[in-house]
Amino acid sequence: MPVAKSVLDLIGNTPVVDISTLSPNPEVKIMLKLEGGNPGGSIKDRVALSLIEDAEEQGILKPGATLLEPSSGNTGIGLALVAKVKGYHLKVVLPGNVSPERRQLLLIYGAEIIESPGSEGSNGAVRMATQLAKEHPEWVFLYQYANPANPKAHILTTGPEIWRDCPDVTHFIAGLGTSGTLIGVGSYLKEKNPDIEIWAVEPPSGEMVDGLRNLDDGYIPPIFTEFGGEKLLDRKTVVGPKDSIEWSRRLAGIGIFAGISTGAALAGAVKCARQIEKGVILVISPDGGWKYLSTGAWTDDIDVVTERAKKTIYF
């Protein structure tokens, strides 16, 4: 392996591991792509690098510029890493109810945190950041939810890696957040083989968004609409915190320490495996478990942890 010149050269090219021992159907293989090995610890490093380099190419980013971004954590952490290396300042609008590890990592990489109400979830962070961007035209607002450079990161890197390493994939399953992973990888894989099904997994929005006043506070990422997300997805399923934690624990049982959203995606894959006759399901593991240790997800009583998880953003 050649020596990397910069930590940014270590983003991407993540490994896939066969976890079919957890498949409920002997005719269905389950493969897990581990994104936790990225230098900033999540799949969002790819997005962060793409957002910033795209803005540089367009001439929007001048040396020493200040960036603004709403994020429940991972994109913020990725941007903070890339910004630190490239000499930009970063302000992250972060919901109050994310795990303390996410907050600490942002500070470690030198980002400034602007807190948005936890009761409004990511929607509240998006709203606050959009408002701040209007008030501060001197800040560069990359806006992952509407920036084509987000899915582009996955069209150019994640998708081709999956096709290279796992060409017999029949189903692709990932969590739905900004929709960047699903849109980018999904459209790349469908172009290679239109029979591949794209399944989205999402957490229940229920208790997390008690602060929303009416349905018009709802939010659909513009990239989802612009890239034809509704046509692209074959299925969208909700996985609650208890299932997510249980499947994270089962993964730990075979030696894989991944974040809670990985457990959610895996629960979706198991559901898929029960419904199809045979196939190869590729599941994205967005990050490792490190940032969720404080939630007690692996060590405390499952019902206590589940209640805690209902109030914490882990996607």
Next chain:
Amino acid sequence: MAIEVRLPTLLRSAAEGQSVVKTEGDTVGEVLRNLAAGYPGLEGQILTGDGSLHKFVNVYLDDDDVRYLDKLDTKVQEGSVISILPAVAGG
């Protein structure tokens, strides 16, 4: 048949504070139309004037988003649960 419909916090005030309402119907659309007929405050909240799903509302039959099943024509079965949730972002 009567189907259990779970309402999000922000729609409960329009349904006398209930979080779960038993509603008749054989398809998701039928259940939602009957629900709005029973609680006029819900009229226009879940289904729009032209009868389609509100843009920012996700409706799940058990755990599956009905937009990716047969939409409002998705058949319900005895014991099915319909959940209505606002669309939110992650990331």
